Amino acid sequence: MANKKVSVWTDIQFWRRSAAWVTGFATILLIWLSFDTIGQITMGTNADLKNGVDKRVPAATVINYHIDYKMNKKRGHEVPVIGEKQLFFGKEWSPKDAEALLRLGKLTEQAKNCMDCHTLLGNGAYYAPDLTKAWLDPAWQKGGPMQGMTGKNTVEEAMAEFLQHPSQYPTHARMMPNLGITAEEAKGLVAFLKHMSSIDTNGFPRNFSKTVAQFKAGDTNAH
Amino acid sequence: MNFELFTPFTDVVPSFFGWLNQGPMTLTIFLHTLIVLPMFWIYFSEKKRLQKEQ
Amino acid sequence: MLTSIKTNEFRGDKSKELGMMYFRVALILFGAQLLMGLIAAIQFIVPGFLFELFDFSVARMVHINALVVWMLYAMIGSVYFMLPDETGVETVGIGLGKLAFWVLTAAVTVVVLVFIFIQVGSGTETSIWLINEGREYLEAPRWADIGIVVVVLTFYWNVFATYMKGKQTGIMTVLIADLFALAGLYLAGMFFTDNISMDQFWWWWVIHLWVEATWEVFVGALAAYALIKIIGAKREIVEMWLWIEVLMLFGSGILGLGHHYFWIGTPEYWWEIGALFSALEPVPLVAMFVHVLYDWGKEQGKAKAEGHPGAVMNNGPAMAWIVTNAFGNFLGAGIWGFFHTLPQVNIYTHGTQFTAAHGHLAFFGAYATILIGMMYLGVQYAYGVKKLTSTFKSKMAIFLIVFGVLGMTVALTIAGYEQVLVERAELGGGWTAFFAAQDLPWYIQAQVWRAMMGVVTFVGFIYLVWDLLTIGKHAKAAQAAAE
Ligand code: HEM
Ligand code: HEM
Ligand SMILES: [Fe+2]
Numbered sequence: 001m002a003n004k005k006v007s008v009w010t011d012i013q014f015w016r017r018s019a020a021w022v023t024g025f026a027t028i029l030l031i032w033l034s035f036d037t038i039g040q041i042t043m044g045t046n047a048d049l050k051n052g053v054d055k056r057v058p059a060a061t062v063i064n065y066h067i068d069y070k071m072n073k074k075r076g077h078e079v080p081v082i083g084e085k086q087l088f089f090g091k092e093w094s095p096k097d098a099e100a101l102l103r104l105g106k107l108t109e110q111a112k113n114c115m116d117c118h119t120l121l122g123n124g125a126y127y128a129p130d131l132t133k134a135w136l137d138p139a140w141q142k143g144g145p146m147q148g149m150t151g152k153n154t155v156e157e158a159m160a161e162f163l164q165h166p167s168q169y170p171t172h173a174r175m176m177p178n179l180g181i182t183a184e185e186a187k188g189l190v191a192f193l194k195h196m197s198s199i200d201t202n203g204f205p206r207n208f209s210k211t212v213a214q215f216k217a218g219d220t221n222a223h
Numbered sequence: 224m225n226f227e228l229f230t231p232f233t234d235v236v237p238s239f240f241g242w243l244n245q246g247p248m249t250l251t252i253f254l255h256t257l258i259v260l261p262m263f264w265i266y267f268s269e270k271k272r273l274q275k276e277q
Numbered sequence: 278m279l280t281s282i283k284t285n286e287f288r289g290d291k292s293k294e295l296g297m298m299y300f301r302v303a304l305i306l307f308g309a310q311l312l313m314g315l316i317a318a319i320q321f322i323v324p325g326f327l328f329e330l331f332d333f334s335v336a337r338m339v340h341i342n343a344l345v346v347w348m349l350y351a352m353i354g355s356v357y358f359m360l361p362d363e364t365g366v367e368t369v370g371i372g373l374g375k376l377a378f379w380v381l382t383a384a385v386t387v388v389v390l391v392f393i394f395i396q397v398g399s400g401t402e403t404s405i406w407l408i409n410e411g412r413e414y415l416e417a418p419r420w421a422d423i424g425i426v427v428v429v430l431t432f433y434w435n436v437f438a439t440y441m442k443g444k445q446t447g448i449m450t451v452l453i454a455d456l457f458a459l460a461g462l463y464l465a466g467m468f469f470t471d472n473i474s475m476d477q478f479w480w481w482w483v484i485h486l487w488v489e490a491t492w493e494v495f496v497g498a499l500a501a502y503a504l505i506k507i508i509g510a511k512r513e514i515v516e517m518w519l520w521i522e523v524l525m526l527f528g529s530g531i532l533g534l535g536h537h538y539f540w541i542g543t544p545e546y547w548w549e550i551g552a553l554f555s556a557l558e559p560v561p562l563v564a565m566f567v568h569v570l571y572d573w574g575k576e577q578g579k580a581k582a583e584g585h586p587g588a589v590m591n592n593g594p595a596m597a598w599i600v601t602n603a604f605g606n607f608l609g610a611g612i613w614g615f616f617h618t619l620p621q622v623n624i625y626t627h628g629t630q631f632t633a634a635h636g637h638l639a640f641f642g643a644y645a646t647i648l649i650g651m652m653y654l655g656v657q658y659a660y661g662v663k664k665l666t667s668t669f670k671s672k673m674a675i676f677l678i679v680f681g682v683l684g685m686t687v688a689l690t691i692a693g694y695e696q697v698l699v700e701r702a703e704l705g706g707g708w709t710a711f712f713a714a715q716d717l718p719w720y721i722q723a724q725v726w727r728a729m730m731g732v733v734t735f736v737g738f739i740y741l742v743w744d745l746l747t748i749g750k751h752a753k754a755a756q757a758a759a760e
Contacts, residue, residue, distance in 0.1 A: 006273035012447070012513065014269040015520035018262050023527040025258055030531050033240060033550070034478075040236045041474040041542050054235050056542050057474050075233050099471075106471040108400030110411030116334035121477055121541040122628035124413055127321070127333050129711035130628055132540075139708045146708065167329070172712045174324040177332045185400045196473055200235055202548075204540035206624050207705035234545045244546040251553035258528065 046095045049082065056200045060098040063088045063191050067198050069136050069208060077203025088194070089156050089187060098191070105192030108185040117176070120196065122204060128176065133208050134159075135190075135197035146171065159193065160186040292361045292368035293658055298378055299354030300652045302385075304742060306347035307645075309389075311735050313340035318728040322721070335396050338409075338416050339389065344640060345414055346385055351648035352495060353432055356452070358655055359502045360436065364443025370435045377431040384424045388417050405469060412480055415466045422467050429460045447516035451523055452498045459491040474542030481537040488639070489558060489610070490530035496606070496647055497522040497565060503599055503650060508590045510572040518568045525561035533558050539620045540627060548620045555618045559611030569603040592657050593667040594748070597675055598650030605642020605679075613638050613686070625701045630723075631693030638686040652745060660749035662756060670744035677737025684730030692723035 008014050044055030049062060066083040085092070093101065109115075115124035118131050139146040140155045149169050152158040162169050163186040166176035181189065234241045244250040316336040320326050327336075360368050368374065391408055398404025405411070406419045417425070433456060440449050466483040470476050501519045504510040535551025573589075573596075580589040590596040613635040617626040626632065657665045696714045704710030714720060 006270060006277065008266055008270045008273065010517065011269055011273060012517045012520060013272075014265065015517055015524060016447075017265050017269070019520045019524035019527070021261055021265060022258055022524050023531070025261075026528055026531040029254060029257075030534065033532075036238050036240055037478065037538070037543050037547075038475070040238070040544050041472070041478060043472050056235055056544070057472055060471075103471045104400050106473065106476075107402065107405065107469075110469075111398040111400050111404035111409060113334050113338060113397055113409055113411045113416070115411060115413050116337045116416075117332075119628040120473060123477055123480075123537075123541070124628070125334070125337055126628065126630055126633055127317075127337070129708045130706060134708070137707045171708070172324075172715070174712075174715070175328065177329045177334075179397055180399075182399070188400060192473075199474055199542040201540045201542060202545055204624055204627060205701065205706035207702075208707060236544065238544065238546075240546045241544060244549055248549060248553065250546055251549040254532070254550065255553070 052082075054200075058082065058195070058198050059095070060102040060191070060195060061093060061095050062198045063098055063101070063194050064092050065198075067135065067194065069133055069197070075203070077206065078208065079200055079203070080198045082198060088191070089154075089160075101188050101191040102195055104185065104188030105190070105195075106188075108181065108189050109192055112179045112181065121199070121201060127174070130205065131193060131196065132199075132201060132205060133197045135194045136208065156187075156190045156194070159190045163189055290361055290658075291371040292357045292374075293655070295368070295371060295374050295378065296354040296356075296358035297655050297659060298375075299350045299357065300655050302382055303347040303350035303354060303648070304652065304745065306343045306350065306385075308738060308742070310340055310343035310347060311731070311738055313337070313343065315728070315731050315735060318724070318731050321724045322728060331393075332396075335392065339392055341414055342392070342416055343389075348492075348640075348644050348648060351651065352492075354655070355499055355648065355651040356432075356436055356456070358651065358658075359499075359506075360439055362506070363446050363449045363502065364439050366439060366443035368435060369438045369442060370431075373431055374435050377428045380424065381428045384421050384428075388421050391418070392416070402469070412466070412476070414484055415480065419467065422463070426460075426463065426467075429463070433457070433460055446512070447519060448498050448501050451494065451519055455491055455494045455498065459487065459495065462486050462491065477541045478538070478543065481534060485534045485537055486531070488643075489533055489555075490527055492644060493526045493530065493561075493606075493610075494523055496602070496643060497526065499647055499651065500565065500569060500599060500602070503595065503647075503654065504569065504572050506654065507592050507596050507599070508573055508576045510576055515572070518564075522561050522565055522568075525557075525564060529554050529557035529560065533618075536618045536620075536623070539623055552619045556615060558618075559607065559615050562607040562611040566603040566607045569600060573600070591663065592653060592665045594665065594671040594675070594744070595650040595653035595657070597667060597671070598646050598653065601675065601679060602642065602646035602650065605638070605646050607642075609635065609638030609640070609642035609686070613690075625697045626693065629693045629696040629701070630689045631697060634686045634689035634693055637682060637689065641682045649741065653748075656745055656749040657752075660753040662749060662752040665748065665752055668744060668748055668751070670740050671748065674737050674741035674744050677740060678734055679737075681730045681732075681734030681737055684733060685727045688723045688726035688730060692720050692727070695720045695723070 041057050043060070044053065044058045046059050046061045047053075048055050049059055049065065062082060064085055064087075066086040068081040068083060069078050070081050071077070072079045109120075114120070114131070117125050117128040119126065120130075121132050122130060134140070135155065137146075138144050140158055141147060142153075146162065146169075147153075147155065147158040149171075150158040150161040152161055160183070162176075163181050164183060165178065167178050232241055232245065234244075240250060243253055313336045316327065316331065317333055317340055320333045320336065357368065357374065395408055398408040404418075408418055410416050410418055410422075415422075436456065437453060440453050462483050465479045468479075497519055501515045504515055505512055531554075532550055533555035535547040535549075536555040538547035538551055577589045617623050617631055617635065653665065653671075656662075695717050699717060700706055700710045700714035704713060
C-alpha cells in the first residue's frame with residue numbers, strides 16, 4: 001500500500017503548494033534584503049562627512065567637499081573619493097541650506113523631466129549623456145570644452161550657466177532645449193549632480209571618463 | 224595572478240548578506256538552496272497523500 | 278469593433294461589453310504610442326525636428342506612458358471579458374465598472390493634454406502633483422496616481438466580488454492574487470524623496486515587479502484562458518501548467534529585481550542575487566512557449582484522429598497572436614533580457630540602446646501580442662461569430678508589426694553594440710564619449726533603420742485597426758449566408 005506508484009509530478013496540488021511556498025518565501029527574502037539595503041542607502045549625516053565615515057549615499061553637505069572617482073584596489077573598481085573642503089558657489093553651505101538646495105535640485109530634475117532624455121545612475125532615456133558622474137566629467141573641468149564655452153571659472157558656475165541657456169551653448173547638432181530653468185533652480189540642479197557623483201555606484205561607469213586625446217595617449221582618469 | 228577563489232568582504236558596509244557574499248556565488252547558492260529544499264518536503268508529503276487516497 | 282456594442286450580440290453579457298470599451302481605448306492609445314515613437318525616432322536622425330516645440334523628452338514621455346496605459350486598459354478589458362466565462366456568473370458591479378471606465382478615461386485625457394501642452398513645471402512640489410512626476414514610466418502627476426488607485430480598487434472589488442460569488446477556478450485564483458500584488462505595487466512609486474538612490478530603488482519595485490513578475494503571471498493566466506477558449510485545451514492540464522509557471526516566474530522574477538540594483542548605490546551583494554535569479558527568468562518563458570505549442574499540437578492531433586479536417590481553433594487571428602506571444606516573450610524578455618543581465622556585461626550595456634532594444638522586443642513580445650489576441654476574441658464574441666478566420670488584413674497586420682518590431686530591435690541592438698564598445702569600453706562614458714559614439718556612421722545608420730522599421734510597424738498597425746473594425750461584420754455576414 002505505501003509503495004503504490006503515484007505521480008506527484010502531474011499532481012496539481014503539489015505545484016500549487018510549491019508555487020505558494022516559493023512565491024511567499026522569495027517575497028520574504030526580498031523584503032528582508034530591502035530593509036538591509038535601505039539602511040545602507042539612507043543618506044549619511046554631516047558628522048559622517050566630518051569624521052570621514054564612508055557612506056554609499058553621503059549627506060547633502062557633500063557639496064562642500066572636493067569629490068573624485070578613483071580606482072580602489074580592494075574593491076576592484078572605481079569609487080568616489082571625498083577629499084578636502086571646497087567652496088560651492090563661493091561659500092560653505094550649512095546642513096540646512098545644503099539640504100534645501102538638494103531638495104530644490106531633485107524637484108527640478110523631476111519637474112523638468114531630465115530622465116526622458118538623460119540617464120541618471122544609468123536609468124532613463126538614451127538621447128543625451130549619462131549624468132551619474134557629470135560633475136566629474138573632464139569636459140566641465142578647467143580647460144575642458146564645456147567650461148571654456150560658458151566663460152565661467154568654476155564647474156558649478158559653468159554648469160548653472162549652461163542649464164539656464166542650453167541652446168546657446170551647443171556641443172552637438174543634438175542640443176538640449178531651453179526648459180525655463182531659473183538661476184536658483186540651476187544651482188539646485190548642480191548641487192543634485194554633485195551629490196549624485198558622490199554616490200558609491202560599485203564602479204559604474206567604468207573607466208570614467210577618458211577623453212579621446214587621453215585615450216590616444218594611453219592615459220586614463222581612474223588612477 | 225590576480226585571482227582568489229574566496230575573497231574577503233570588500234563592500235562599504237558590513238552586513239549579513241554581505242558576509243554571505245564571500246566568493247563565487249556563495250550568497251546566491253545559499254538563497255537558492257533555502258528556496259528549493261522545502262520543496263522536497265512538499266513533494267514527499269504530497270506523495271504520501273496521493274498514496275493514501277489510492 | 279466600433280459598432281460591436283450596438284450589435285447586441287452579447288446577449289446580455291454586460292461584462293464582455295465593458296471589456297470591449299476598454300479594448301477600444303487601448304487601441305487608440307496604442308496608435309498614439311506609435312506616433313510619438315516615430316517623432317522621437319526622427320529626432321535621433323534630424324535633431325532640429327520640433328526642437329523647443331515638442332522635444333524628444335515630451336514625445337518619449339507620451340510614447341512610454343501611452344504604452345503602459347494602453348496595456349493596463351487592455352488588461353482590465355481582458356479580465357472583464359473572461360470573468361463571466363470563468364466564474365459562471367454575471368459580473369456584479371457593471372454600473373460601477375462603467376463609471377470607473379469613464380473616470381479613468383477622463384483622467385488619462387487630462388494627463389495627456391497636460392503632458393503635450395504644458396510639458397514641464399518649475400522645481401516645486403506643485404509641479405509633481407499637477408504636471409509631471411518626471412520618473413520614467415510613472416510620469417503621471419500625483420493627483421492622477423491617486424485617481425488611478427481609486428479606479429483600480431473599484432475594478433479589483435468588482436473582480437473579487439464576482440469571484441467570491443461564482444466558480445473559483447484555478448485561473449481565477451491565480452488572477453485574483455496576481456492583480457492584488459500588481460495594484461499594490463503601484464503604491465511603491467507614489468512618494469517623493471531627494472535621495473536619488475532611494476528613488477530608483479522603489480521605482481524598480483514598480484517597474485520590474487510589474488513586467489517581470491505580476492504582468493508575466495497575468496499573461497500566463499490569460500494564455501491559459503485563451504487556450505481553453507480557442508482550441509478547447511483541457512482545463513486540468515492548462516491549470517497545472519499555470520501553477521508551474523507561477524512557481525518559476527515568481528521564483529526567479531521576484532529576486533531577479535536585483536539585476537537593477539547593480540549600480541544605483543545599492544550594495545555589492547546584489548550582483549550575485551540579481552545575476553543568478555534573473556538568469557533563471559527565461560526558463561518559465563521557454564516553458565510557456567513549449568506549453569502553448571504542445572497543447573495546440575495535441576488538440577490538433579486529437580481532432581485529426583477523430584476525423585475532423587482542418588484547424589481546431591475557432592479564432593485564427595487570436596491564435597496567431599498568442600503563438601507570437603509565446604515566441605516573442607521568450608525572445609524579447611528571455612533572450613534579449615539574458616543578454617545584459619549579468620553584471621559583468623551590464624556594467625557596459627547599462628543605459629544604452631541595447632536596453633532600448635530589449636525594452637521594445639520584450640514589451641511587444643510579452644504583452645502587446647497577447648493583448649491584441651484578446652481583442653480578436655472580443656470581436657469574435659461581439660459579432661457572434663462561431664469560427665473567425667484570418668483575412669488578408671489580419672495577415673498583413675501581424676506580418677508587418679512583427680517584422681517592424683523585430684527590425685527595430687535588430688537596429689537598436691547594433692546601435693547598442695556600437696555604443697557599448699566605443700562610448701563605454703573604449704572611451705569610458707563621459708559627455709564627449711557619448712557624442713563620439715552617437716556620431717559613428719554605423720550608429721547613425723542603425724537609427725535610420727530603426728525609424729524605417731518604425732514606419733513599417735505603423736503601417737501594420739493601420740492594417741490591424743482596419744481588420745479589427747471590419748473582420749467581425751464580414752465574418753458574421755458570411756456565417757449568415759452559410760446557414
Ligand atoms: C513606430 C514604432 C516605434 C518607434 C519609432 C519607437 C521609438 C522609440 C524611441 C525613439 C524611444 C526612446 C529611446 C531612447 O530613449 O533612446 C522608445 C522607447 C521605448 N519604446 Fe518605442 N518605438 C516604437 C514602438 C514601440 C512598441 C511597439 C513598443 C512596445 C510594445 C515600444 C516600447 C518602448 C519602450 C518600453 C521604451 C523605453 C525603452 C527604455 O527605456 O529602455 N515602442 N521608442
Ligand atoms: C516581459 C518581460 C520584460 C519586459 C517588458 C522588460 C522590459 C524592460 C525595460 C523596458 C527595461 C528598460 C527600463 C528602463 O527604461 O530603464 C528593461 C531593463 C532590463 N531588463 Fe527587462 N524586461 C523583461 C524581462 C526581462 C528578463 C526576463 C530579463 C533577464 C533575463 C531582463 C533583464 C533586464 C535588464 C538586465 C535590464 C537593465 C538594463 C540596463 O541596465 O540598462 N528583462 N527591461
Ligand atoms: Fe528587470
